[in-house]
Amino acid sequence: MPKMTMVQALNLALRQEMEQDDRVVVLGEDVGRDGGVFRVTDGLIDRFGEDRVLDTPLAESAIAGMSIGMAVHGLRPVCEIQFSGFSYLNFHQIECHASRLRWRSRGRFTVPMVLRTPYGGGVRALEHHSESREAFYAHMPGLKMVIPSGPRNARALLVSAIRDPDPVIFFEPKAVYRAFREEVPEKEETLPIGRSELVREGRHVTLITYGAMVRPTLEAAAQLSEKDGIEAEVIDLLTLAPLDDTLFTASARKTGRVVVVHEAPRSYGPGAEIVARLVEKAFYHLEAPVRRPTGYDLIFPLFSREQAYLPNAARIARAVKETLAVEA
Amino acid sequence: MPTKTYLQAINEALRQEMERDPDVFIMGEDVGPFGGCFGVTKGLYEQFGEKRVKDTPITESAIIGAATGAAAAGLRPVCEIMFVDFIGVALDQLFNQAAKMRYMFGGKAKIPMVLRTPQGAGIGAAAQHSQSLEAWFAHVPGLKVAMPATPYDAKGLLITAIRDDNPVVFLEHKLLYGLEGDVPDEPYTVPFGKAQVHREGTDVTIVATAKMLHTSLEAADVLAKDGMSAEVIDPRTLVPFDTDTIVESVKKTHGLVVVHEAVKHAGFGAEIAAQVAELAFDYLDGPIVRVAAPFTPVPFSPPLEQAYIPGVDDVVTAVKKIRA
Structure with a gap:
């Protein structure tokens, strides 16, 4: 099986879906001749031509609006x-049209589109080139909100997103784009949207995370196991809406202690929804308050402070120890 | 006045x-x-x-x-x-x-x-x-x-x-x-980050904003007839947010219901539940329940719209659920 970066795996998903379904088209700023600012669409224009790989003006609202029209037809x-921080410009199109055309037309129209966008920090870019605002989309009825964490699940989820009959917002952790390689089968592979995954088994504490934070969380789990004999269970959500709360609730019932990790600001962030579900559905099993090591309630800092802003293995491990220190 | x-x-x-x-x-x-x-x-x-x-x-x-x-x-x-x-x-x-x-x-x-x-x-x-x-x-x-x-x-x-x-x-x-x-005629200010306790109570804390405050106050009247005393708090501002008043209330009542009109999924009720579950964990004696709209667009049909907006019954049922 070939080893690929997330960028290559996403490219594979796009190429194969375009090969097997000529309704699939790609559009965006610099996605054609330039192959995308992060090279995710590299080579697609040479293979599929300008009719199916469209370079657009710098107009996010038009990109989203045009996609909605294409999808309806x-x-x-x-x-x-190009960066999720630019996507506020297309918010209205997604919120007022993409997410609710099916509902508004009583099912007569569907909007089978995917909006791909890189999110998150770790590449020394400031502000809206680094922030994580998945909570906005997760709070919007009618959308699916997917965030892969590695090359293999990114490829499989993107294929599922393209085949989905409804709009899917697909956040790509840009810190993971070229961070590591994984074996990705050439043969088609899909993953169901709306299902989380157990990526490490443990019995003392449950760590819930997604996207770029999966790696530092696993790193923290490995350190805790090695140095302190703490066995952490790690759950990768993969989809924020619809949110699969079955797996993490079951895990919390087993371990009684939970830590939620994300790089978005803490207040009103996705972690709050997870904790709220836990205290509703697994309350009598919780033995300690749920900690949330997350990004701070600050505008994403300039690069010199970036590493202090992003949760890392040390901060996650500290939160785990605080959680475990609470007497049941 | x-x-x-x-x-x-x-x-x-x-x-x-x-x-x-x-x-x-x-x-x-x-x-x-x-x-x-x-x-x-x-x-x-x-x-x-x-x-x-x-x-x-x-x-x-x-x-x-x-x-x-x-x-x-x-x-x-x-x-x-x-x-x-x-x-x-x-x-x-x-x-x-x-x-x-x-x-x-x-x-x-x-x-x-x-x-x-x-x-x-x-x-x-x-x-x-x-x-x-x-x-x-x-x-x-x-x-x-x-x-x-x-x-x-x-x-x-x-x-x-x-x-x-x-x-x-x-x-x-x-x-x-x-x-x-x-409303006084002269100008005055209400500080940000300061919640208001609209009704004092001992058995459960209900946090609600805007129109849901009034729904919750009505629900508190209904609950009072059943012998349950609800404390109803309006945070008034979400940022800055007065966590202390709510946490202090929960330490007294040991139960929390959060009511909002926005869809429940990833709504502000989640943040309040998360904060209270962190800061007043040992005082809670049951799950925190959120009463909020379902995860759909707001319906046009009047009966569906009424079903969509959280009502007095929904709040009463939620309180009874955690107090059962």
Whole structure:
């Protein structure tokens, strides 16, 4: 099996879906001749031509709006917004149209589009080039909100997103784009949207995370096991909406202690929803308050402070120890 | 104390602040001679003229962009977005410009602007004119978020918002515009980050904002008949948020129900539940329950809309569930 980066795996997903379904089109800023600012769409224009790989003006609202029109009329657009921080410009199109055309037309129209966009920090870019605002999309009824964590699940989830009959927001952790390689089968592979995954078994504490934070969380789990004999269970959510709370609730019932990790600001962030579900559905099993090591309630800092802002293995391990120190 | 409606209270706050400070001005769609879609800015154009009450084109992005620029240059704009649902077209101006400028310029730029906008369901205005979107604004560092539930708070919080040197999102509930209450004639402020306990109780804490405060107070009356004493708290501002008052209440009542009109998934109730579960964990003797809208657009059909909005029965049932 070939080893690929997330960028290559996403490219594979796009290429194969475009090969097997000529309704699939790609559009966005610099996705054609330039192959995308992060090279995710590299080579697609040479293979599929300008009719199926469209370079657009710098107009996020038009990119999203055009994709909605294409989707309603039978195509399967996959549009790219260059950085998720630019996607506020297309919010209205996604919120007022993409997410609710099916509902508004009583099911007569569906919007089978994917909006791909890189999110998150770790690449020394400031502010809206680094922030994580998945909570906005997760709070919008009618959308699916997917965040892969590695090359293999990114490829499989993107294929599922393209085949989904409804709009899917696909956040790609740019810190993971070229961070490591994984074996990715050439043969088609999909993963169901709306299902989380157990990525490490443990019995003392449950760590819930997604996207770029999966790696530092696993790192923390490995350190805790090696140095302190603490066995942490790690759950990768993969989808924020619809949120699969079955797995993490079951895990919390087993371990009684939970830590939620994300790089988005803490207040009103995705972690709050997870804790709220836990205290509703697993309350009598919880033995300690749920800690949330997350990004701070600050605008994403300039690069010199970036590493202090992002949760890392040490901060996650500290939160785990605080949680375990609470007497049941 | 004179009785005024929520709408009159907001209008009075605008008028008095414009009289006090010549830097305060208003802009938005139809806010001038027409007096605003709901009539909130009525009479201000006549009193202050077209330089200080500006009708804009139908372009939300330009309204917030111009307000941000005016604020950076030293004025104190109060702009109106006709329905919160239209904010999607202007979020870049709000999230990437207004919210961040002070931080980006190391404190050298101040953005003393207020964005007023009505939200909420219940008038059969369907999916694009009925939402409650406070959770979005509250998740953006750099913005303050106020949600008045009473005429008194509407006036006092708006005056505080106008005098604040940072961007404030001021969310009015359109179904409360006609609500009457005591409102002093003279200007006064209500501090941000200070919750109000509207009803004291011992058996359960109910946290609710805007119109849901009134639903929750009614529910508390129903519960009282069943011998249950509910404490009802309105946080009044989501950012800054008065965690202490709620945590102290939960330490006393040992139970929490959070009520909001926005969809439940990833709504602000989740943040309150998470904070209380962290800070008052050992005091809780049952699950925290959230009463909120289902995860769908707001329906147009009146019966469906009524089913969508959390009601008194929903709050009562939630309390009984955790007190069972």
